[in-house]
Amino acid sequence: xxxxxxxxxxKPRSTSTPARRYGERxxxxxxxxxxxxxxxxxxxxxxxxxxxxxxxxxxxLFTAPRWVGLDNYVRMLTVDPHFWNAVWxxxxxxxxxxxxxxxxxxxxxxxxxxxxxxxxxxxxxxxxPSLLGASVSVALVWRVIFxxxxxxxxRALLAxxxxxxxxxxxxxxxxxAGLQQIPQEYYDAAAVDGxxxxxxxxxxxxxxxxxxxxxxxxxDTIRAFQVFTGAYVxxxxxxxxxxxxxxxTLYLYEKGFVEFKMGYxxxxxxxxxxxxxxxxxxxxxxxxxxxxxxxxxx
Amino acid sequence: xxxxxxxxxxxxxxxxxxxxxTTACSSDGGGDGKTTLRFAWWGSEERAKLTQQVVDLFVGxxxxxxxxxxYAAYDPYFxxxxxxxxxxxxPDVLQMGDRYLREYAERNxxxxxxxxxxxxxxxxxxxxxxxxxxxIGDKTYGLPMGQTTHVLQYDAKRWEEAxxxxxxxxxxxxxxxxxxxxxxxxxxPKVSGLSDPFGIEDWFGDWLRQQGKxxxxxxxxxxxxxxxxxxxxxxxxxxxxxxxxxxxxxxxNTTLTPFPRKESTAEFCxxxxxxxTSWETYGSEFALTQFPTAGTGIGQFTQxxxxxxxxxxxxxxxxxxxxxDFFINDPEAGAxxxxxxxxxxxxxxxxxxxxxxxxxxxxxxxxxxxxxxQLLPAPAPPPKGAGVVKxxxxxxxxxxxxxxxxxxxxxxxxxSEIQQALGA
Numbered sequence: 001x002x003x004x005x006x007x008x009x010x011k012p013r014s015t016s017t018p019a020r021r022y023g024e025r026x027x028x029x030x031x032x033x034x035x036x037x038x039x040x041x042x043x044x045x046x047x048x049x050x051x052x053x054x055x056x057x058x059x060x061l062f063t064a065p066r067w068v069g070l071d072n073y074v075r076m077l078t079v080d081p082h083f084w085n086a087v088w089x090x091x092x093x094x095x096x097x098x099x100x101x102x103x104x105x106x107x108x109x110x111x112x113x114x115x116x117x118x119x120x121x122x123x124x125x126x127x128x129p130s131l132l133g134a135s136v137s138v139a140l141v142w143r144v145i146f147x148x149x150x151x152x153x154x155r156a157l158l159a160x161x162x163x164x165x166x167x168x169x170x171x172x173x174x175x176x177a178g179l180q181q182i183p184q185e186y187y188d189a190a191a192v193d194g195x196x197x198x199x200x201x202x203x204x205x206x207x208x209x210x211x212x213x214x215x216x217x218x219x220d221t222i223r224a225f226q227v228f229t230g231a232y233v234x235x236x237x238x239x240x241x242x243x244x245x246x247x248x249t250l251y252l253y254e255k256g257f258v259e260f261k262m263g264y265x266x267x268x269x270x271x272x273x274x275x276x277x278x279x280x281x282x283x284x285x286x287x288x289x290x291x292x293x294x295x296x297x298x
Numbered sequence: 299x300x301x302x303x304x305x306x307x308x309x310x311x312x313x314x315x316x317x318x319x320t321t322a323c324s325s326d327g328g329g330d331g332k333t334t335l336r337f338a339w340w341g342s343e344e345r346a347k348l349t350q351q352v353v354d355l356f357v358g359x360x361x362x363x364x365x366x367x368x369y370a371a372y373d374p375y376f377x378x379x380x381x382x383x384x385x386x387x388x389p390d391v392l393q394m395g396d397r398y399l400r401e402y403a404e405r406n407x408x409x410x411x412x413x414x415x416x417x418x419x420x421x422x423x424x425x426x427x428x429x430x431x432x433x434i435g436d437k438t439y440g441l442p443m444g445q446t447t448h449v450l451q452y453d454a455k456r457w458e459e460a461x462x463x464x465x466x467x468x469x470x471x472x473x474x475x476x477x478x479x480x481x482x483x484x485x486x487p488k489v490s491g492l493s494d495p496f497g498i499e500d501w502f503g504d505w506l507r508q509q510g511k512x513x514x515x516x517x518x519x520x521x522x523x524x525x526x527x528x529x530x531x532x533x534x535x536x537x538x539x540x541x542x543x544x545x546x547x548x549x550x551n552t553t554l555t556p557f558p559r560k561e562s563t564a565e566f567c568x569x570x571x572x573x574x575t576s577w578e579t580y581g582s583e584f585a586l587t588q589f590p591t592a593g594t595g596i597g598q599f600t601q602x603x604x605x606x607x608x609x610x611x612x613x614x615x616x617x618x619x620x621x622x623d624f625f626i627n628d629p630e631a632g633a634x635x636x637x638x639x640x641x642x643x644x645x646x647x648x649x650x651x652x653x654x655x656x657x658x659x660x661x662x663x664x665x666x667x668x669x670x671x672q673l674l675p676a677p678a679p680p681p682k683g684a685g686v687v688k689x690x691x692x693x694x695x696x697x698x699x700x701x702x703x704x705x706x707x708x709x710x711x712x713x714s715e716i717q718q719a720l721g722a
Contacts, residue, residue, distance in 0.1 A: 061384035062405040079718075081711075143553055151550030153700055237373060238689070241550040242696040257377045259686055259719075260401070 055267035060260040072267035083268075085243035086251040092157060093247065094224040097164040102216055105168035106209075109175035123176065130169030139163070139233035150234055153244040160245055163230045171216040178212030179205070210291045218283055225276050228253070248272055333617050335365045339393035339604070340375035342574060345638045352631045356624050363617055383407045388609040390618045394440045395604055396431050397688070399679040400518070402607070403439040409608040409615070411438045411622075418619035420627050423646045425600070431676035432605045440605030441626060444570065444640030447600050447673055448504055449665060450474075451557060451576055452564035454585040460484035462491075465587040471505075471533065474564075474590045478542035481563050486541065493556040493565040494543040496534030497695035499688045501566050504589050505530060507597030507674065518681035520716060524709045531698050531705035538699075546699045569665060570603045570640035573658035582657075586665040588672070599674040603640045641666055683719035690715040 055072055057065035076083050112122040132138045143150060146159040182205065190200045206213075228249040231239065237254070239246025248268070256265030339349065346369055353365045368389070370378065376398060382388050388407060402408050415421050415438060425445060432440030450465065457464055461484075462477035478491025495501045503513040512521040537543045544556050557565035558575040567575075569586065576584055589596045606625060608618045624631060632647030637659040642648045652663050694712045697703040703711075 060405070061380060062407070147551060147553065148547060151547035153696075153702075238693070240693060240696055241546070242700060242702065243693065257380060258689075259683075260380065 051266045057263045059262040072264045086246045086248045090248040097161045101165045105171035113179045127169035130167045139230045153242040182208045207292045214291045336389035337391045338368045338389035340372045348638045390612040393604045394607040397685045408439045409610045419623040423644045427675040440607045442602035442643040446568045446570035446603040446640040449569040455583045456563045469590045471590045479540040482541045490544040490562045493562040494549040497692045499691040504597040509593040527709040528705045577658040601676040686719040
């Protein structure tokens with residue numbers, strides 16, 4: 001939808017703003033950046049590279065790391081059955097919990113999207129579980145509520161999926177913001193053309209919201225791969241019954257801090273990083289087909 | 299959604315700042331001429347109160363010394379200890395568990411106490427059977443803080459109501475199966491006769507010792523083979539078919555074990571935990587008995603539920619040893635602690651105490667006195683990796699329990715896990 005303008009719009013002349021004055025002296029900007037840069041180097045990038053080195057060693061925290069080459073990776077991928085159990089449990093969790101959680105978040109966002117005085121209350125009320133989400137206390141409550149499920153290999157994972165879905169607050173708030181960006185005129189025009197609510201949802205809401213859906217999908221997938229607390233508490237740190245809730249991070253933690261196999265744990269964490277990077281890249285690749293930015297010519 | 303540049307900067311700075319502050323370390327140097335001793339241990343709130351009283355008593359008697367205590371539950375305690383130890387930041391005096399003693403001692407983090415025994419730390423009144431748990435070769439790395447043995451706690455009232463034969467000297471696993479099945483038949487399906495014991499390596503150990511074998515040999519090698527595992531789990535299948543044990547979903551529930559939840563009427567446990575879990579639920583309506591036998595004897599040993607160790611790199615060795623001696627041998631300290639860590643390891647203190655015990659602690663002390671002549675001495679510390687073996691034992695039994703694998707199929711898997719855990 002483009003309007004044809006009969007004359008070019010004049011750009012407002014820029015006045016000298018503080019931002020512009022900084023622009024003349026970039027060194028100040030860098031000065032302000034140093035805390036972040038220092039933090040990134042010391043607390044993120046440095047440890048990551050150290051971890052990469054450790055993943056090629058045998059390291060028990062006490063004695064100096066011993067170089068073993070690809071040993072950890074080979075053992076991980078070929079002889080350790082629990083590694084694949086962990087991959088399997090985590091994949092199942094990601095595949096089920098992410099779509100269901102996003103659907104729940106969008107559904108509730110649509111429900112409370114209508115302007116009303118209670119909107120603020122509902123928004124907070126639905127967001128609250130996410131704030132409590134990563135906490136141990138909620139997982140403890142969950143353990144009590146799903147008392148009959150967590151002992152059963154087929155249902156224990158489901159209890160954890162529900163725990164994740166219940167924490168749909170963060171994507172919901174983002175969906176709400178996205179919904180509020182969609183101009184009302186589109187809906188009015190569609191209504192004039194005789195479109196029902198379902199049709200305008202499919203033809204207007206979903207395409208207009210697609211960047212936000214994509215954003216949530218990527219973030220949620222990354223989050224789901226790294227899930228830990230709930231599984232740790234519910235299974236008492238075992239990942240049981242029968243490895244059904246042995247999430248990747250849980251097994252990694254066990255290798256590192258229970259068995260003192262830090263080299264192996266480092267290899268596992270790098271493997272996870274690569275897997276998440278590949279999956280994120282794939283998501284971006286598919287995005288071209290279904291994510292629609294309103295600035296696009298289409 | 300526009301965010302002003304200024305807010306963005308401010309948030310960025312705040313975040314970066316928060317990140318940086320976490321790297322600042324606090325030093326706890328006692329700059330006022332005081333010796334500061336750090337003492338770390340695991341246990342319950344109840345134990346914490348009594349432990350703190352003993353610490354206060356020690357500080358009162360030793361001017362110029364302050365003691366900082368930290369405690370946590372078992373798992374977090376050892377996770378934190380691993381990082382502290384490896385960072386060269388170990389507590390001076392610490393509680394040590396049998397599964398970790400070798401891990402830490404062989405990594406040169408614990409002080410060899412042998413030269414100090416009988417000098418700074420008196421041992422004349424301590425129960426000798428407990429010492430092997432803290433010894434590696436001829437060196438002592440841990441001192442017993444208490445005494446415990448395994449026990450079967452059972453709901454005598456319900457057993458009688460179900461007409462089951464009560465445990466007696468020399469009873470067998472078959473007797474247990476029959477009795478438990480009778481109780482299940484009477485009170486089922488919500489209540490089972492016995493909490494499924496077949497996934498727990500400790501009870502497997504008792505069963506092995508009844509037949510002259512063991513979990514580990516004295517020199518830290520595996521003391522059993524695939525055949526024993528198959529036999530034990532087959533016994534489990536028999537118990538399951540007789541409906542004598544708790545169903546999988548009850549067994550695998552981690553909130554509390556089934557017996558204190560009244561979902562089973564009998565359960566194996568270490569006797570040092572009886573008072574904490576069952577007394578509140580049952581009062582005096584339950585009883586304690588020794589293990590049923592599968593051969594000769596009950597196969598039970600006595601062991602310290604935890605030991606006291608001193609860090610090898612402590613800067614306050616003298617005070618640390620003094621504290622260790624006080625904790626174990628001082629009559630006043632012993633009177634305060636009571637049965638909080640099982641029976642006192644000091645026999646003189648034990649004698650004084652036993653006259654004053656009531657309720658659950660009297661029950662445990664009476665049981666200990668009764669089985670004591672039959673108990674084997676504490677085993678040597680298990681090899682590195684023994685903790686993993688225990689975990690895998692439970693994990694693989696899960697499949698047998700849920701009927702996903704037969705004992706014959708599951709046992710070889712366990713053996714290969716064991717090889718990985720101990721061989722590395």
